[in-house]
Amino acid sequence: MPMYDLKINGKSYAVEVSADTPVLWVLRDHLNLLGTKYGCGIGQCGSCTIHLDGEPVKSCSLTVSLVSGKSITTIEGLSENGNHPVQEAWKEIDVPQCGYCQSGQIMTAVAFLDKNSNPNKEEIREAMHGNLCRCASYNRIENAVAKAAKKTN
Amino acid sequence: MSTKTTTIDRRSFLKASALTGGGLIIGFNFFTACKPEVEPSIDISQLNFNDFNAFIKIADNGAVTIFAPNPEIGQGVKTSMPMIIAEELDVEWKNVHVVQGGLDTDVFERQVAGGSQSIRHGWDPLRQTGATARQMLINAAAARWGVDAAECSVVNGMIFNNKGDKLGYGEVAVEAAALEVPKDVKLKDPKYYKIIGQNVQNVDIDEIITGKPLFGLDFKREGMLYASVMRPPAFGQKLTSFDDTVARSKEGVVDIFKFGNKIAVLATSTWAAMRGKKSLVAVWEDESPLESTKDHDKILLDLLEGKEFKTLRSDGNVKNAFASADQILERTYESPILPHNCLEPMNFFANVTDEKVELVGPIQTPKWTADRISKILERDLKDISLEMTRMGGGYGRRLYGDFALEAAEISNIARKPVQVIFSREDDMADGIYRPAIKYKISAAIKDNKITGYHLKEAAINNGMYDLVPNFFPAGAIENYQVDSASYKSNITTGAWRAPYTNFLAFAEQSFFDELAETMAVDRVQLRLDLLQNVKGTTDEKIQYSAERMEKVINTVVKKSNWGKVKGNVFQGFSAYYCHNTHVAEVADVVMESGVPVVKKVTCVIDCGIVVNPLGALNQVEGGVLDGIGHAMYGNLDFINGTPQSVNFDTYRLIRMKETPKVETHFIKNDIAPTGLGEPALPPAAAALANAIKAATGVRLTKQPFIENKDIFG
Numbered sequence: 031m032p033m034y035d036l037k038i039n040g041k042s043y044a045v046e047v048s049a050d051t052p053v054l055w056v057l058r059d060h061l062n063l064l065g066t067k068y069g070c071g072i073g074q075c076g077s078c079t080i081h082l083d084g085e086p087v088k089s090c091s092l093t094v095s096l097v098s099g100k101s102i103t104t105i106e107g108l109s110e111n112g113n114h115p116v117q118e119a120w121k122e123i124d125v126p127q128c129g130y131c132q133s134g135q136i137m138t139a140v141a142f143l144d145k146n147s148n149p150n151k152e153e154i155r156e157a158m159h160g161n162l163c164r165c166a167s168y169n170r171i172e173n174a175v176a177k178a179a180k181k182t183n
Numbered sequence: 184m185s186t187k188t189t190t191i192d193r194r195s196f197l198k199a200s201a202l203t204g205g206g207l208i209i210g211f212n213f214f215t216a217c218k219p220e221v222e223p224s225i226d227i228s229q230l231n232f233n234d235f236n237a238f239i240k241i242a243d244n245g246a247v248t249i250f251a252p253n254p255e256i257g258q259g260v261k262t263s264m265p266m267i268i269a270e271e272l273d274v275e276w277k278n279v280h281v282v283q284g285g286l287d288t289d290v291f292e293r294q295v296a297g298g299s300q301s302i303r304h305g306w307d308p309l310r311q312t313g314a315t316a317r318q319m320l321i322n323a324a325a326a327r328w329g330v331d332a333a334e335c336s337v338v339n340g341m342i343f344n345n346k347g348d349k350l351g352y353g354e355v356a357v358e359a360a361a362l363e364v365p366k367d368v369k370l371k372d373p374k375y376y377k378i379i380g381q382n383v384q385n386v387d388i389d390e391i392i393t394g395k396p397l398f399g400l401d402f403k404r405e406g407m408l409y410a411s412v413m414r415p416p417a418f419g420q421k422l423t424s425f426d427d428t429v430a431r432s433k434e435g436v437v438d439i440f441k442f443g444n445k446i447a448v449l450a451t452s453t454w455a456a457m458r459g460k461k462s463l464v465a466v467w468e469d470e471s472p473l474e475s476t477k478d479h480d481k482i483l484l485d486l487l488e489g490k491e492f493k494t495l496r497s498d499g500n501v502k503n504a505f506a507s508a509d510q511i512l513e514r515t516y517e518s519p520i521l522p523h524n525c526l527e528p529m530n531f532f533a534n535v536t537d538e539k540v541e542l543v544g545p546i547q548t549p550k551w552t553a554d555r556i557s558k559i560l561e562r563d564l565k566d567i568s569l570e571m572t573r574m575g576g577g578y579g580r581r582l583y584g585d586f587a588l589e590a591a592e593i594s595n596i597a598r599k600p601v602q603v604i605f606s607r608e609d610d611m612a613d614g615i616y617r618p619a620i621k622y623k624i625s626a627a628i629k630d631n632k633i634t635g636y637h638l639k640e641a642a643i644n645n646g647m648y649d650l651v652p653n654f655f656p657a658g659a660i661e662n663y664q665v666d667s668a669s670y671k672s673n674i675t676t677g678a679w680r681a682p683y684t685n686f687l688a689f690a691e692q693s694f695f696d697e698l699a700e701t702m703a704v705d706r707v708q709l710r711l712d713l714l715q716n717v718k719g720t721t722d723e724k725i726q727y728s729a730e731r732m733e734k735v736i737n738t739v740v741k742k743s744n745w746g747k748v749k750g751n752v753f754q755g756f757s758a759y760y761c762h763n764t765h766v767a768e769v770a771d772v773v774m775e776s777g778v779p780v781v782k783k784v785t786c787v788i789d790c791g792i793v794v795n796p797l798g799a800l801n802q803v804e805g806g807v808l809d810g811i812g813h814a815m816y817g818n819l820d821f822i823n824g825t826p827q828s829v830n831f832d833t834y835r836l837i838r839m840k841e842t843p844k845v846e847t848h849f850i851k852n853d854i855a856p857t858g859l860g861e862p863a864l865p866p867a868a869a870a871l872a873n874a875i876k877a878a879t880g881v882r883l884t885k886q887p888f889i890e891n892k893d894i895f896g
Contacts, residue, residue, distance in 0.1 A: 128526070
């Protein structure tokens, strides 16, 4: 099996996996980075959202062979102590119900706010539309993104 | 202050290393919703809600650990149940550390998440647990001081006597554990609550926002194999033969074998297991007829017109009422099969060895599951351990434990630690679904009064459980009858968040809206007038309160600005009682590009004392949006025993852009708390449908709404 050098959360990892392995499973099964979640495997639910060179991507639909030399950020690498403004907003609003989708929601929100630090309501709803929350904590997710935007401004 | 007698026995108290109290319970009424083969074998009449023994541990430094007894599926009980213990124990919440209790078939019993009953049934025992522990700590301090315990008081984990001495809980914890368990303990008057009623954050919030491993799929064990299971592609089929030559050649695949009617593919990674399964070639044969939604629709409609009914409640004489009616309104309402779609797919870990059976994963019924695995593997229950992880959603699906049984069977054959993982496709195609149900409701109107009401149910597998026929409008209409008929399908069905009422509330609350139109009376006043007939009822089967229902209705009228909205806003009203909780909702819809869009739902809810308002609001918001989402989009069609959607590209769940703002108001009172995980869901669909009727003139009777071409194009 081929070896891949991956740069994740500022650290280098070497993994030996088949070329068609999605980054999601490399993170979860091979590197024990379990914050990135499996929900659908076809890029429809957003639970597996990570950043690839700062862009939000669905790691379930991204094969490992495509990410060499690129910089990956997962929920574990978002902040030292869980104190990224988006994480803080999530905590203050107490967003989660079951909590399973929330790392993907947070990663999508962070990438969005990096590009648009002062979004209106419609822009937030558009940006978060690709992330499913089966418990439907959508009102709080929307409020938390708005709150995080205020924190970063 | 009220006084209650506890029944904590000394034996269970002394099981803990320091101090024990405990609590756990759960009752439910909805296991009757299940198919016989997936029905948890719990005899509700045998449940004794005072028989509990979860733990409180108090360290020397006074730090308190409270074991959350019940499985956490996102309903917040890992936070709210310990809050209740901490309140009566009288410690500061910031000094409390909450740990998920494990399943211990000796020490812990009856740990179930279901039926929105954790808080309702836990309320007394959990308070008594905290209060008993508090009294023992006081007694220990009093003994050390040589004073009467009645002269001592506690504040925030400190015990005081009237001479000015003080001791921390931690200083007397060991002595307290050795004392007699007091028979009578005083419970706090709600007006002195310091924790209950406060906004307390989810105890796992820091772990969730930083991606710490909490869920079943996050559990890993050295040497663990990942198992992907091939199950029959259609309900009604069985395995005849399979060829695994190609699958075995796949990188990472370790073993493949048949168990029961399924094939397990074991591999060193999830991806390898999933890929291995895709390379399997299996041959299946029909064991029973393969069913389609089209067939179900006809069968259920025929049942509604037939005579094969079981009468669940009958008041007065419905036949006579209809015979003498001036006018009869009759409508049929239809609902599809729904999958649960927990975002964390079904999974479980098992490690079966000669010595023990270790089970870890997300499960709503840990005890029942451990019992069944004990029987299947012919292993002594004491050799079985079960650790409950946090659950990435439940909604009823994780009651059934089929995934845990698979893990145990596979590990038993492989004799290796194994994690069974459902792909999303497996999860949606191998469900224990919300059954498709149709209701036909008829009302007899005479002199512009409702004189008769007849509800007929036709359901796949099982009809409504026996509490439901006694919900509103039972007791409010003189001649009233509920009949149920069912069709036995080979498609597995079971409990889905607010079983039966999740659709029945839509049918009935839509019907009352139409009744008001037919009678040309105010739609809210019609419900209020009917409720007058229930006041002072002596019928013990009627558990809803006309007064509490009136109050939520009157409050939602006020809070939603009902009848006073202007311009392009159209409103729909709905009110419902289930899970011991009274709810009224108003949906605001506006027309955008000719299509109705729901913008806001005002929800007023009476669930008694709200233990944790922050968590409670989340449950209500989620329940309302879940109700709206599934009524709008949810549909799992079957053709020849096979579901036609197996992933989120073709199965539609509500997403953020489609969600209204939910504005929630709790009725404040000192009544013992009731269910909250489910009751906000059932009324939502009717509030929306009634608003859509107001906006478009089209009355919806069939879910999902989105398939109505007159409205949504």
